[in-house]
Amino acid sequence: MAELKNTFGQSVAVTLFGESHGPAIGVVIDGLAPGIPVEEDFIRDQLTLRRPWGKLSTQRQESDLFQIVSGVFDGKTCGTPLTILIPNGDTKSRDYEKTRFLARPGHADYTAQMKYHGFQDYRGGGHFSGRITAALVAAGAVAISALAHRGIWLKTHILACAGVRDSSFAPEEQALKAQLEALRGSRFPVLDHAAGERMQAAAEAARQSRDSVGGVLETAVLGLPAGLGEPWFDTVEGVLAHALFSIPAVKGVEFGDGFALANLRGSAANDPLRMEKGRVVTGSNHNGGINGGITNGMPVVFRCGVKPTPSIFQPQQTVNMETGENVVLELEGRHDPMVVHRAAVVVDSVAALTLCDLLAMRLGVDWLAGR
Numbered sequence: 001m002a003e004l005k006n007t008f009g010q011s012v013a014v015t016l017f018g019e020s021h022g023p024a025i026g027v028v029i030d031g032l033a034p035g036i037p038v039e040e041d042f043i044r045d046q047l048t049l050r051r052p053w054g055k056l057s058t059q060r061q062e063s064d065l066f067q068i069v070s071g072v073f074d075g076k077t078c079g080t081p082l083t084i085l086i087p088n089g090d091t092k093s094r095d096y097e098k099t100r101f102l103a104r105p106g107h108a109d110y111t112a113q114m115k116y117h118g119f120q121d122y123r124g125g126g127h128f129s130g131r132i133t134a135a136l137v138a139a140g141a142v143a144i145s146a147l148a149h150r151g152i153w154l155k156t157h158i159l160a161c162a163g164v165r166d167s168s169f170a171p172e173e174q175a176l177k178a179q180l181e182a183l184r185g186s187r188f189p190v191l192d193h194a195a196g197e198r199m200q201a202a203a204e205a206a207r208q209s210r211d212s213v214g215g216v217l218e219t220a221v222l223g224l225p226a227g228l229g230e231p232w233f234d235t236v237e238g239v240l241a242h243a244l245f246s247i248p249a250v251k252g253v254e255f256g257d258g259f260a261l262a263n264l265r266g267s268a269a270n271d272p273l274r275m276e277k278g279r280v281v282t283g284s285n286h287n288g289g290i291n292g293g294i295t296n297g298m299p300v301v302f303r304c305g306v307k308p309t310p311s312i313f314q315p316q317q318t319v320n321m322e323t324g325e326n327v328v329l330e331l332e333g334r335h336d337p338m339v340v341h342r343a344a345v346v347v348d349s350v351a352a353l354t355l356c357d358l359l360a361m362r363l364g365v366d367w368l369a370g371r
């Protein structure tokens with residue numbers, strides 16, 4: 001592991017840069033094949049899915065007007081590093097001055113202090129801010145549309161939030177495809193809209209108690225070829241989890257039935273194989289489309305546990321990092337009472353970038369461009 005690096009990926013590598021209240025944030029994607037269409041309208045649409053809205057999000061308003069400053073010519077990738085810059089606009093750094101040395105419980109203020117020795121830009125959470133995920137979403141949009149051109153679709157829904165549960169993904173591939181289609185463009189992506197209303201009401205009740213809520217995101221990827229991934233270390237689960245754990249507030253990742261598999265008998269946990277239209281399929285998908293670290297051609301299904309937003313407006317016990325005193329923190333600033341819904345598109349983006357990397361390693365860099 002290299003110290004002080006913010007790059008992930010082997011063939012398709014992503015570097016993130018920027019701080020929440022600095023002039024701009026951005027991303028460099030290196031290793032994308034030449035000739036992949038870059039659809040700016042789609043990047044804009046994806047950024048809209050992440051942008052704060054309504055009472056359940058921070059009141060910080062960002063236009064997310066991005067600029068592609070390298071790597072694209074005539075609407076297609078050049079094969080050189082693709083850089084996207086997103087200027088920061090609505091910053092209110094003064095909110096953070098008073099509590100500069102007071103580490104927010106659950107946030108990265110104390111760990112940033114230990115790693116960067118006080119040189120970190122603390123304003124708005126600096127490099128640890130959810131704001132940085134806008135850059136990931138912009139890069140992810142390029143990856144998502146490249147995958148779609150190759151028949152690979154992925155989408156995330158809010159499986160659970162504030163104790164309310166959404167319907168599950170359908171086990172059957174055609175029905176699952178229709179569900180992914182129905183989630184497209186949703187800023188609160190749920191399969192059951194009544195459940196979505198109840199989630200929002202429960203989150204609003206938490207907000208009114210100056211508190212926050214978390215939830216579980218569930219993602220399905222359709223159309224991946226069998227044979228991606230390595231049997232040891234760079235398993236598909238391992239590589240995806242590595243990337244997904246970079247998303248701020250993601251504290252758990254599981255594949256297929258995940259931890260629930262531990263309570264099943266083998267007869268219930270195994271996915272029986274059969275031939276269908278000249279291809280091997282499985283009758284169930286408890287293993288989430290991955291066996292031995294390698295894709296089996298069935299939908300890859302995984303879940304991310306997202307914790308409640310750490311910045312809450314109740315008094316909290318903490319430490320003044322400058323004086324070493326025990327103090328009570330009463331927070332100011334603008335924070336999301338829940339980030340689960342906004343994190344859904346971030347999960348799609350991170351997964352798509354990671355899958356582009358795995359595909360490029362298995363099938364060659366040019367495969368993504370259709371060559």
Ligand SMILES: Cc1cc2nc3c(=O)[nH]c(=O)nc-3n(C[C@H](O)[C@H](O)[C@H](O)COP(=O)(O)O)c2cc1C
Pocket residue numbers: 058106107108125128129130131133247248249250307309310311312334335336339342343346
């Ligand atoms: C889209 C998004 C927005 C976020 N907004 C906030 C926020 O407004 N306030 C906050 O305290 N945390 C927010 N977070 C979560 C923190 O950035 C995160 O909890 C923190 O960096 C600590 O990292 P960890 O929770 O992974 O340990 C957000 C996360 C995401 C994905």
